[in-house]
Amino acid sequence: MADSGGSERKGIDRELRRGSLELIVLQLLAPGEAYGYEIVSKLTAETNGALEVTDGTLYPVLYRLERAALVAVRWETPERGVPRKYYRLTDAGREELIRLTHEWSTFAKAMNKLLRRDREAK
């Protein structure tokens, strides 16, 4: 029984992370276009490492956003070095960012209210 509870907790954690990663990446792209490495660096810098994700987690999210047409891409080849793939929000991506931000705020407010009630009861 303990095992199944543990794996369930892991599952919830994974789903939360998966859901919030999309919002995080869309938010990081809101000011303007960026390429993969730049997005990872911005995420680490802007959250002081608190929301750090592995590179192997970020790229599949970018892939998902591209396939869903929430971001548009362009390739740029510097004079020296390998081509970079730049991502920018599409109109659909901006709408999705607004929707996810609203969802996240509602969720966070509800959770805070619930946890506060629990603390007050103690």
Next chain:
Amino acid sequence: MTTADDYITRVVGHMPGATPLRAQIATELRSHITERVANGQPLDDVLRHLGDPATLAESYLAEVPLIPASFWRRAAAKLVDILIVLAPILALVAVAWRAIGTVNGFAFPILVGSTAIGGPLLFGILTAIAECRTGQTIGKRLLGIRVVRESGARISAGQAIVRQLPMFLQIYWIDVLFSLATDKAQRAFEMLSKTRVVRVEPDAGR
């Protein structure tokens, strides 16, 4: 030590050839690794951050919805494959019949028997080789469908063989009936081998 190219080859090698944007994924990973290394990070560290190649490939593949190929599309693909394999077999049988039919009275039942046993065996072997190498037989390629693991990754040689066991055991038509009733339209031996036949994405191969 794993080189960047080894790593990328392993990631991409885990993906079926028809994975959308497969070539772009390789280029982007190469770009990312190059950039990190140029910024002074050791290659081993960079690759560790990207994670196990198979896991990374499956993370990408998890973003590609697997749409089951319809029964009729699969049947049409199978028909094409059967015709392709059957034509030379029948030609061979005809030649053999002409050569030995007149001198041996048992030639006809022997030829029919060996074709009935050898034909499905040969068909199963050729199908297993094609599906293991590219995920597609000629028929599947023409009909825009492919074989993948349940995760969307390329199938292994073992899985390709298990998929063909009903053909070898001559119970294919019974096995096919399962695909009419299962959730993901899988044959019984596809469920056993943890494989599926799915539609190829329209932007595949870019």
